Amino acid sequence: MNVNKSQQKHQQHTRKAQHFKKKHRRLPIQTKKVSDNHPIQLPYTLPSVQFKNLSVSQQSPMKKTSNLLDITTSTNPTLLLTDYLTISNIKFKEMLLASTSDDINKDALNELLNNEDIFLYIRQLTQLVNKLNYSKLQNEQWSYYYHLGNTEGIWNGRVSKNMADANSMCQTYGRSKMLIQQRQQKYKQQFEQNQNDINEHMKQAPALIDMTQIMNITNNLIYKDQYHLRIELQRPRLVNVLFNNI
Template sequence: MDPSVHVQNLSTTSDLCMEKNYPIIDLATNSDPTVFLQDYSTISDSKFHEKLVKSIGNTMNQDELIELLNQKDLFIFIRHLTELVNKLKYAELQHEQWSYYQNLGMNEGIWNGRVSKKVADANSMCHTYGRSKNLIKQRIQTYKLQCEKIQEAINEHMKQAPVNINLQNMTTIINNLIQNDQYELQLELNRRKTMLRLDAEEHKLVEHFYQMKPRQTEIKSAKVIFKATHEQQNIIHEIAIFKKWLEVHTQAPSYTLQDVQLPKIYHIFISLSFQYQTSSAEHIAEQTIMKAEELVESYSKIINNEKNKLQCTRPQHKNVQQLDQIISIINQREQNLKQRRDSELLGKLSTFFFVK
């Protein structure tokens, strides 16, 4: 069987559906947080009606709400109010986010930092982190003004409320709806807080490592460990995303394998397709995961081998205490790198497979 057929078997597709529901993103970059923001002006009336009814809780009788929504003027009023409150909540979240960055800078000295791309590549790290003081100040002011402006618009809109609507109850229902719809957005913003700390720690650990004035052999081993850990995490990411893709594929045939940017997985899959042309696509997918997991293990061996090399220098080392400190920093950096990539993976999974 032609390998392309295997891919097609895994990806019978409607591209229009893919573009509508699942944003194609560059998995190497941070996602736009507005990806997680529901636009209530674009969803259908029936969908908005359904979402609002589901958010009623114990606020009011469901039949009473449905009766209100069936009145066109009330429906339009409620929908626009929901759009305004949604924008306000988003602006408030962003204001809180940038205020957090400011507090982090003032209390812990984590502002923004950078190294050359050459140094970053050599040590398998991001070359920048954090936010500048000026940018933080500008964003805080921007979102503060947005909050004030939107709140004014809400106040004006509520003055036009029909007499037969209980604004307090309706506001509670709208807040319930938005809190639920912005859940993934809040997770993403919290993830970014974590990433900022981990990125800052990356730079701190690498700087500390070189301040120890390690030998060239120790620098070489450290770079190999960092590089192998980085590449290992790349494979782990691809495996996790591919597994999720397979899970979603069985439920939504609108995904194509090419839509998910997994170079290693795709290469393995195509190679196995040539090798096992009579096998099913599902079997080849299973074999692909096994091969990828073997790659993960091979990187573990590289990492352990370099660590053993460092330990073997112990008897001849002139300063064993310094060696122990260097090894400790390398281990800390390795763990921090893994934590950072774990957080990055969460962002990839939530963004790519997020459905509004």
């Protein structure tokens, strides 16, 4: 009798164990063969990005009109100036030939540029004219600020620092009449010095070249090459007009 009870308990224990194994048995692992034509692609993981805390003024869509230009990127005008003394000979020759008028014989000019001394002379002349035009543009720019300050009576405290940073010279314009005069005088003197340097350089012109033609070519080259510079220098003018009419 006791043996039967013992056997029954053993059978119950065995059935429970089998049921447990059946319930929790592992599913067979299915392996997939990787095809050479269709390799498995790993999922792309985005790099973690850290966000700076935004202030209330940054989050608000209601911003003042004067701040709309704060996002503009200021540019140092000198970065837009080509240094004609450092660019390659091939590049400089291409620029010269592309700046000739229709009445100039390009073959003759190309042959002239093969003369090393003449080529170097024209390269130096071009750089001098480049600097002359830059100082002229800057002098005109600061003269415009000075005139606008006098006629509109807007010298101090009208331009924000953010707006000045975004538009190069605007903050200086809005803060100091004396500084405007200093900049104006600075570029006026530079222009005069550059003009003197050109006059001295032209005295050393090789006898083989027609200086009138060379100056026309050089002026055409620089006018085209300084297009973006002129745009950058004129941009703050529009900003000033818009800002002072808000």
